[in-house]
Amino acid sequence: MSIYEWIVVNAYLIKYIAAVVAFVVFYYLSKIVAKQVSRLKIEAKPETIHNIERATRIAVIFVGILVALSIAGVDLGGLIVAAGFAGLVVGLAAQQTLSNLFAGLVLLIEGRIKVGDAVKINNEWGMVESVGIMSTQIRLWSGEILTLPNSTILASPIYNYSRSVARRVDIKIGISYRSDIDKAIEVIKTVLWNNELVLAEPEPVIIVDSLAESSVDLKILFWVPAQEFWTVRKVVIRDLKKALESVGIEIPLPQRVVWLREVSKATT
Amino acid sequence: MIAMAKCVEYGEHEVDGEISIDLGPISLVIARESPDLVKVFTRANGQESSLGSINVPIGKPVEILPHPPAGGRVKVDHIMIKLSEDISIPPGGSVTFIQYIPIDIAINVGGSFLRLVPVRAKYALYGPPDLGTLCRYSSNIILKDLPDCLKAQIKIQIANTGSEVTQVSRVVLPLKGIGLYLSSTNQPIASSASMKVLNQTYAEVTTESTPSAEADRISKRVVEPKTSTYIMRYGL
Numbered sequence: 001m002s003i004y005e006w007i008v009v010n011a012y013l014i015k016y017i018a019a020v021v022a023f024v025v026f027y028y029l030s031k032i033v034a035k036q037v038s039r040l041k042i043e044a045k046p047e048t049i050h051n052i053e054r055a056t057r058i059a060v061i062f063v064g065i066l067v068a069l070s071i072a073g074v075d076l077g078g079l080i081v082a083a084g085f086a087g088l089v090v091g092l093a094a095q096q097t098l099s100n101l102f103a104g105l106v107l108l109i110e111g112r113i114k115v116g117d118a119v120k121i122n123n124e125w126g127m128v129e130s131v132g133i134m135s136t137q138i139r140l141w142s143g144e145i146l147t148l149p150n151s152t153i154l155a156s157p158i159y160n161y162s163r164s165v166a167r168r169v170d171i172k173i174g175i176s177y178r179s180d181i182d183k184a185i186e187v188i189k190t191v192l193w194n195n196e197l198v199l200a201e202p203e204p205v206i207i208v209d210s211l212a213e214s215s216v217d218l219k220i221l222f223w224v225p226a227q228e229f230w231t232v233r234k235v236v237i238r239d240l241k242k243a244l245e246s247v248g249i250e251i252p253l254p255q256r257v258v259w260l261r262e263v264s265k266a267t268t
Numbered sequence: 269m270i271a272m273a274k275c276v277e278y279g280e281h282e283v284d285g286e287i288s289i290d291l292g293p294i295s296l297v298i299a300r301e302s303p304d305l306v307k308v309f310t311r312a313n314g315q316e317s318s319l320g321s322i323n324v325p326i327g328k329p330v331e332i333l334p335h336p337p338a339g340g341r342v343k344v345d346h347i348m349i350k351l352s353e354d355i356s357i358p359p360g361g362s363v364t365f366i367q368y369i370p371i372d373i374a375i376n377v378g379g380s381f382l383r384l385v386p387v388r389a390k391y392a393l394y395g396p397p398d399l400g401t402l403c404r405y406s407s408n409i410i411l412k413d414l415p416d417c418l419k420a421q422i423k424i425q426i427a428n429t430g431s432e433v434t435q436v437s438r439v440v441l442p443l444k445g446i447g448l449y450l451s452s453t454n455q456p457i458a459s460s461a462s463m464k465v466l467n468q469t470y471a472e473v474t475t476e477s478t479p480s481a482e483a484d485r486i487s488k489r490v491v492e493p494k495t496s497t498y499i500m501r502y503g504l
Contacts (some may be wrong), residue, residue, distance in 0.1 A: 165402050196391075201393060
């Protein structure tokens with residue numbers, strides 16, 4: 001078989017390969033274009049630039065899909081008409097399924113969650129195990145796998161703890177009314193500075209939060225790398241207690257002063 | 269046998285028993301475990317923290333070299349240099365100054381890099397928590413506790429190419445671009461950096477391929493510099 005004959009016989013195969021190649025080219029082109037967009041010297045909020053970058057990428061990928069389909073010989077005009085009819089029929093028949101499907105596509109395109117993210121969805125805490133077209137699996141901290149329909153996920157508030165590179169730790173500590181507040185604040189600042197993982201910027205904030213029943217309450221706010229949140233939190237609480245006690249600052253137990261009035265004999 | 273070496277003694281060290289290298293806030297200890305292995309650990313306030321073991325046969329020296337700051341427990345790609353005072357620059361103005369940054373220690377054997385020892389690491393967040401960047405942090409407070417051999421001088425040039433007066437309080441540099449040299453007195457010297465400011469929310473920071481000191485002060489190039497750029501979008 002000559003090369004010409006081979007090409008004629010395998011014309012469809014060549015078209016499909018060309019379509020795949022076109023899509024791959026557009027896929028990588030989308031990355032390059034998005035990177036260039038992120039470097040644009042425009043006066044806009046960083047979030048806006050980030051969204052423009054993502055929208056550009058999606059647009060280039062979409063064009064890539066259309067080009068690939070066109071190369072593969074799909075009649076795009078006919079496809080749109082057929083899609084309209086099919087959408088009407090299937091949409092009525094499989095409303096719930098399609099709802100999950102579109103929710104899945106939205107999740108995949110928007111990238112709200114991805115595999116490995118620590119999340120709280122629908123009041124369930126865990127790590128994303130897989131993001132499917134119809135459902136998403138979350139491995140709960142207790143080990144079980146929870147499968148949620150994508151429409152449920154899309155309708156729920158999603159707390160993604162892996163998306164941020166840093167998280168804020170809030171700690172409240174009460175010191176006794178006899179203790180020196182300024183000294184306590186200095187000790188707390190030193191403990192925070194000495195901990196490598198407490199971020200220097202944004203600077204930690206220590207405020208006198210309230211004059212409570214048994215203590216003067218100090219609120220301590222500081223930032224840590226997101227993946228070290230729990231580790232740093234527990235170490236800092238331990239170190240704060242030790243440091244405050246070492247300089248004689250008391251962390252009091254809840255207490256109540258009871259005044260006893262002697263009832264006069266005259267009234268008895 | 270315990271031999272105390274000062275950290276200014278960058279270079280090769282034979283490990284027969286145990287060597288302790290003073291790194292300011294901590295000591296780096298390298299102790300022979302077996303004919304093939306040495307144990308590496310840091311000591312601070314009597315507390316030891318292991319950095320693992322490395323394969324160093326008897327007779328083969330361990331080379332201690334300065335290393336550009338890197339992430340210790342946190343993986344970072346940038347360093348934020350907090351200036352001691354804000355600098356105001358008029359449109360078209362330019363300023364060049366010398367700053368210092370903390371450096372880390374590299375342990376090499378036979379020319380291969382085997383272990384990094386972060387000496388005084390502190391981190392900062394540049395930008396918002398979701399889009400920002402975690403950086404190694406450098407400020408006067410960190411530098412004042414470090415001996416001279418653990419901080420590298422870096423020449424920074426800031427040029428205001430915009431049409432408004434800008435105020436600069438920090439510079440964020442890409443770590444992968446920072447080169448490192450040793451002076452004839454074993455003082456670490458970093459490669460220089462430049463910052464082009466367009467406005468208060470846009471500046472391009474580039475690591476240059478030239479050292480931050482005159483060529484006659486350089487005795488050895490430890491890490492080759494690269495040109496690398498970071499765009500500061502979240503304020504200066």
